[in-house]
Amino acid sequence: MTAHRTTIHILGLGAMGTVLAVDLLRFTNALVVPLFRSQERLAQFQEANGNKTSIRKIYLEGSPLLSYPIERCECPESFSKKPIDNLVVTTKTYQTKEALAPYLPYINENTNLILIQNGLGVLELLREEIFTDSKDRPHLFQGVISHGVYQDNAGVFNHAGWAGMKIARLPWTDEDMIQKKIIVKQDLANNSLVKLLMEPKFAKEFGMEHSTYQEMLSGQLFKFLVNACINPVTAILDCVNGEMKDSCGPIFRSIIDECLQILRMAYKPLFGYREKFGGNDEYPDMNINEVLTTDNMVSEVTRIGCDVNAKNSSSMRQDSLFLRDIEIEFINGYVVRLASKLNLDPNSSKVNKTIQEMASLRLALNRSRKINGDWRSN
Numbered sequence: 557m558t559a560h561r562t563t564i565h566i567l568g569l570g571a572m573g574t575v576l577a578v579d580l581l582r583f584t585n586a587l588v589v590p591l592f593r594s595q596e597r598l599a600q601f602q603e604a605n606g607n608k609t610s611i612r613k614i615y616l617e618g619s620p621l622l623s624y625p626i627e628r629c630e631c632p633e634s635f636s637k638k639p640i641d642n643l644v645v646t647t648k649t650y651q652t653k654e655a656l657a658p659y660l661p662y663i664n665e666n667t668n669l670i671l672i673q674n675g676l677g678v679l680e681l682l683r684e685e686i687f688t689d690s691k692d693r694p695h696l697f698q699g700v701i702s703h704g705v706y707q708d709n710a711g712v713f714n715h716a717g718w719a720g721m722k723i724a725r726l727p728w729t730d731e732d733m734i735q736k737k738i739i740v741k742q743d744l745a746n747n748s749l750v751k752l753l754m755e756p757k758f759a760k761e762f763g764m765e766h767s768t769y770q771e772m773l774s775g776q777l778f779k780f781l782v783n784a785c786i787n788p789v790t791a792i793l794d795c796v797n798g799e800m801k802d803s804c805g806p807i808f809r810s811i812i813d814e815c816l817q818i819l820r821m822a823y824k825p826l827f828g829y830r831e832k833f834g835g836n837d838e839y840p841d842m843n844i845n846e847v848l849t850t851d852n853m854v855s856e857v858t859r860i861g862c863d864v865n866a867k868n869s870s871s872m873r874q875d876s877l878f879l880r881d882i883e884i885e886f887i888n889g890y891v892v893r894l895a896s897k898l899n900l901d902p903n904s905s906k907v908n909k910t911i912q913e914m915a916s917l918r919l920a921l922n923r924s925r926k927i928n929g930d931w932r933s934n
């Protein structure tokens with residue numbers, strides 16, 4: 557009898573899709589099926605990569621290049637038209653809605669869908685614009701990934717920083733934000749996507765941690781603060797993460813301080829968790845207020861962004877250099893929208909609004925130089 561194989565579709569075989577796909581192929585027997593945006597893009601992948609997915613692990617001795625064959629690729633034109641069991645979304649945040657569109661008829665209440673993306677705001681998008689009917693919406697999960705991967709000029713994906721990934725079941729309503737520990741046990745025992753991602757060998761090599769939503773959310777806000785600093789500032793300055801290590805403290809402090817003031821209001825149940833659930837064994841012990849402080853986060857953002865991922869070119873800098881749209885609306889722009897949603901004074905999000913405008917200006921300048929030339933060389 558052949559061993560059961562879990563099928564996992566990956567929507568977005570870019571830096572994050574690739575780093576996940578390679579390790580799934582290395583350490584599990586899953587059928588990994590990338591979903592490309594078009595037949596043309598699928599053909600380009602097959603022609604350029606010989607139907608293999610590859611990544612260079614530059615944080616390892618000798619920077620080994622790992623390549624694995626892809627058994628099946630699909631796109632909207634060639635899709636099997638069968639219900640999707642497990643779907644990973646590793647597109648950029650602003651690409652999510654358009655990328656999901658062709659596959660919505662095949663996503664149902666039995667589908668597991670995990671978002672592996674930076675930033676915040678996609679959950680609201682899925683709730684309010686995509687899966688509006690509670691009867692056929694999928695099981696939703698979030699992955700907060702801190703690995704650093706960039707694609708070099710030769711088109712090779714480089715895994716620059718190993719830093720693991722946290723996953724949790726997402727709540728479809730805010731009332732379900734705080735989860736009991738039993739939810740984690742039940743998903744580990746019964747959910748095919750969680751079982752695959754938590755297979756011991758894969759989980760160890762990829763640094764997977766499975767937790768309740770509130771535990772993951774504290775990690776997601778932690779990572780959000782990393783991205784709110786590293787991504788736009790490296791894009792604006794056009795620098796590699798580690799270059800600014802000795803001088804980035806003041807700007808990181810300004811960004812983080814403002815973010816935390818707004819996030820504490822928007823995620824009150826999380827910041828008041830210890831008072832309400834502390835000592836109750838049905839819930840995990842957690843004190844976010846010890847971690848998400850301005851002083852601690854300035855040092856942690858610098859450590860993760862400029863030490864662990866020193867050699868990485870942030871995903872936003874890469875987008876800006878390659879003239880692609882940037883995710884600023886789901887990072888610093890999300891803080892500005894949150895302040896407005898909370899009816900706060902516009903000055904309460906001035907730092908993030910300025911960072912959002914500067915990052916957008918940098919992208920516009922890069923695009924202008926492509927068309928009009930670089931005036932600095934005149």
Ligand SMILES: NC(=O)C1=CN([C@@H]2O[C@H](COP(=O)(O)OP(=O)(O)OC[C@H]3O[C@@H](n4cnc5c(N)ncnc54)[C@H](OP(=O)(O)O)[C@@H]3O)[C@@H](O)[C@H]2O)C=CC1
Pocket residue numbers: 567568569570571572573591592593594597646647648649651654655656672673674675701702703704705706868870871883
């Ligand atoms: N890179 C990094 O170091 C890290 C990135 N992240 C986050 O992970 C997420 C993904 O980032 P990253 O992997 O860097 O992004 P990439 O741009 O490398 O990958 C995005 C992929 O999605 C594909 N895509 C876009 N639209 C569609 C579509 N309609 N159908 C199918 N595929 C589509 C793109 O394909 P195409 O080539 O056709 O456009 C591309 O391969 C982002 O939120 C990012 O912030 C988090 C941690 C670290």
Ligand SMILES: CC(C)(CO)C(=O)C(=O)O
Pocket residue numbers: 674701702703704705782783786787797860861865868869870871872
């Ligand atoms: C961790 C970090 C900051 C690595 O650069 C990242 O998340 C990104 O580039 O998007």
